[in-house]
Amino acid sequence: MKPPAFDYCRPDDLEEVLELLARHGEEASLLAGGQSLVAMLNLRLTRPRVLIDISRLEPLRRLERRGGALEVGAGVTQAALAESLRDSEDSPLLKLALPWVGHYQTRSRGTICGSLAHADPSAELPLCLAALGGSLRLGSARGERELSAEDFQLGPLTTARAPDEMILAARFPLPRPGQGVAFREIARRHGDFAIVALAAIAEGEEIRLAVAGVADRPAVRGWHHEEATLEEALNAFAWDLEGYDDMHASARYRRDLVRRLGRSVIEEARACRS
Ligand SMILES: Cc1cc2nc3c(=O)[nH]c(=O)nc-3n(C[C@H](O)[C@H](O)[C@H](O)COP(=O)(O)OP(=O)(O)OC[C@H]3O[C@@H](n4cnc5c(N)ncnc54)[C@H](O)[C@@H]3O)c2cc1C
Incomplete structure (x- = not known):
């Protein structure tokens, strides 16, 4: 299928994007x-009348350490981002996760903020x-605001972004010593x-575990690590996520992954504390 007709704009500066x-x-x-x-667009799941292309706006390509993030x-x-993290310790978690996001070809075009x-x-x-407790800077012609990851993503393909707002940047907290x-x-x-x-x-002894693919948005739980109660804590978390059956996996299989992989990913994170 082809997309429905739309007007295409490629503004030269951010102000013009926000005006549009x-x-x-x-x-x-x-x-x-x-x-x-x-x-x-091609599946006609969305039908915007205007497409605003931000892919060539140089000022949006900024990547910097700022205020602990x-x-x-x-x-x-x-x-x-993957390239910039190759020889840096600014985000060990993103370094581990980025190779799992699509393929080299999709990563070379896809943006971090587009995915968010x-x-x-x-x-x-x-x-x-969500796992890192990060946030997003949103901008509009009305001004700027910052929202936590938790307050931003409300459900599947649904966020707290207002129609006249865009994400200006995502803020991933820098690793702390001992993490x-x-x-x-x-x-x-x-x-x-x-x-x-x-x-x-x-x-x-603090643990934070985040899970995607089970609930309608990333779910995060934190607790004090105690080996004796870990299994119980993971089981409770797995059930609370209220996973679903679909063509890829059953809710039961998803719960099982949360319990089993939850334990091994926690053990791995504990083992690599610096
Ligand atoms: C073959 C294939 C495999 C993939 N596999 C994965 C995968 O394993 N995991 C995964 O997470 N993703 C996967 N993706 C999706 C990919 O990561 C996309 O890059 C990402 O979801 C969207 O980023 P984008 O820059 O391409 O955004 P776009 O496609 O341009 O935009 C996506 C949405 O975000 C909006 N948007 C974009 N930027 C902003 C902004 N700054 N402010 C507000 N709204 C904005 C757009 O209007 C649109 O609604 C895959 C894609 C393909 C084609």
């Missing part, structure tokens, strides 16, 4: 890497942002969306 969003609101879609949006601008592709905006419940990047992280994913094939993906962060 203010003018067209719900009738406009931002085009970043196009790796999700173009498929949605790695701030990733809306134009930074997944491949560019798309808000697929099985996606790795929203999982990482250990681990990531694990089960997918039908490498590069597919996760059936279940897990990220664990261990800090002293």
